[in-house]
Amino acid sequence: MAGRLKKLLPAKLRAKFGSDDIVIPVVKLTGAIAAGGSALRPSLNLGSCALRLEKAFETKGAPAVAIVVNSPGGSPVQSRLIYQRIRALAAEHNKHVHVYVEDAAASGGYMIACAGDDITVDPSSIVGSIGVISASFGFVDAIGKIGVKRRVYTAGQNKSVLDPFMPEKKADIDRLKALQLEIHEIFIDLVKQSRGDRLVEHKDMFTGLFWTGGKAKELGLVDAIGDLRSSLKARYGEKTKVKLIEPKRGLFGNRVASGVSAMGGLDGEALAAGAASGFLTATEEKLLWNRLGL
Numbered sequence: 608m609a610g611r612l613k614k615l616l617p618a619k620l621r622a623k624f625g626s627d628d629i630v631i632p633v634v635k636l637t638g639a640i641a642a643g644g645s646a647l648r649p650s651l652n653l654g655s656c657a658l659r660l661e662k663a664f665e666t667k668g669a670p671a672v673a674i675v676v677n678s679p680g681g682s683p684v685q686s687r688l689i690y691q692r693i694r695a696l697a698a699e700h701n702k703h704v705h706v707y708v709e710d711a712a713a714s715g716g717y718m719i720a721c722a723g724d725d726i727t728v729d730p731s732s733i734v735g736s737i738g739v740i741s742a743s744f745g746f747v748d749a750i751g752k753i754g755v756k757r758r759v760y761t762a763g764q765n766k767s768v769l770d771p772f773m774p775e776k777k778a779d780i781d782r783l784k785a786l787q788l789e790i791h792e793i794f795i796d797l798v799k800q801s802r803g804d805r806l807v808e809h810k811d812m813f814t815g816l817f818w819t820g821g822k823a824k825e826l827g828l829v830d831a832i833g834d835l836r837s838s839l840k841a842r843y844g845e846k847t848k849v850k851l852i853e854p855k856r857g858l859f860g861n862r863v864a865s866g867v868s869a870m871g872g873l874d875g876e877a878l879a880a881g882a883a884s885g886f887l888t889a890t891e892e893k894l895l896w897n898r899l900g901l
Contacts, residue, residue, distance in 0.1 A: 629847045631839055632663035633673045636689070640681030640715045651678060652685040653692060655854070663852045664696040671703035673835060673849065674723065680714025680736060683790050690797065693722035707835045708732045713817050718794060721801035726829040727838055728820035734828055737794055738815025739787040746772050802827060
């Protein structure tokens with residue numbers, strides 16, 4: 608009888624009298640990780656998810672925050688910034704962090720997943736790829752064949768390092784690899800600190816290899832096989848509900864597009880630039896997914 612009466616009360620009064628339901632806020636972190644992005648195709652970075660994370664952790668009465676990760680990786684800096692923000696908010700609001708992996712948490716995506724107090728995956732999820740990669744193209748022969756000469760003038764002997772239109776130099780490659788090793792060590796330390804004694808020693812753990820969810824559990828990279836709703840209900844009770852924290856939506860998606868003027872009109876030049884940028888972003892993201900066979 609009391610339950611029926613509570614449902615008849617206005618929302619504010621129902622909140623005052625409390626509820627038997629436990630609501631867990633959910634934030635989805637999806638896509639390739641990169642600074643910037645375009646209005647037509649925003650990237651995953653701290654700027655694109657910070658407000659949603661703050662809103663989730665500020666949810667009153669929620670004992671935890673659930674974060675869904677689905678990313679092939681990308682910028683190590685943005686990945687670490689998101690990781691740090693999640694851990695800082697968890698400490699500030701004294702909330703547990705549950706991470707759920709969909710298709711993949713690879714490379715920078717796995718770095719973000721490590722922000723969870725526990726990580727749950729699907730048996731077919733792709734997990735790992737703890738390494739650093741840098742890829743580009745060389746056009747030295749191509750420009751020679753079409754009669755183009757490269758002219759570069761610098762102040763500073765290293766300003767043209769790894770120029771794709773000039774022959775590779777061993778010193779440049781060695782310098783790049785040294786930087787990659789430093790970043791790799793930062794990544795490894797973060798994983799070890801996050802996972803602790805849950806990690807199982809494996810010769811290929813930090814070589815850039817990736818595994819399915821089942822194997823990742825064996826290696827201690829994740830904690831459980833399952834799905835978000837089932838695991839949350841098992842932990843917090845059958846009345847547990849989830850609340851998706853969504854980004855503000857503008858005319859073209861998650862954010863107000865750069866092609867929309869201050870007066871609400873369409874800026875054709877900005878739209879064209881956004882479309883070109885979105886195409887390049889989509890291509891780069893597709894290559895990252897392809898690397899995982901997805």
